[in-house]
Amino acid sequence: MPLIKVQTSIDSPDQTQVESLLKDLSASLATHLGKPESYVMTAFEAGVPMTFAGTTEPVCYVEIKSVGTMGSAKTSTMSQEFCAQLESALGVPKNRIYIEFADAQGAMWGWNGGTFG
Numbered sequence: 001m002p003l004i005k006v007q008t009s010i011d012s013p014d015q016t017q018v019e020s021l022l023k024d025l026s027a028s029l030a031t032h033l034g035k036p037e038s039y040v041m042t043a044f045e046a047g048v049p050m051t052f053a054g055t056t057e058p059v060c061y062v063e064i065k066s067v068g069t070m071g072s073a074k075t076s077t078m079s080q081e082f083c084a085q086l087e088s089a090l091g092v093p094k095n096r097i098y099i100e101f102a103d104a105q106g107a108m109w110g111w112n113g114g115t116f117g
């Protein structure tokens with residue numbers, strides 16, 4: 001049920017680097033949320049035309065969604081860690097990364113022909 005989706009304006013790194021990043025993000029998200037990694041989904045989309053602060057310099061937009069309450073303590077910690085991970089892996093400065101955190105009600109998240117609520 002947790003999802004972390006990264007969109008970036010940079011060209012895609014090679015497949016091995018992308019897979020490594022997605023696996024790292026998956027493990028980190030599971031740890032932060034205290035949920036089994038077997039439910040975590042990751043997605044990566046590179047080469048997205050984007051601007052931030054009026055420029056086309058490298059940028060990332062990240063969506064983190066989960067069923068349940070993340071709370072400000074968790075989101076603050078996750079923002080620090082995921083910005084650092086993305087800056088290291090992709091070279092996008094932390095001050096050019098936005099992260100949207102969204103809690104979903106269980107009934108609004110489907111899986112395996114049913115929902116979580």
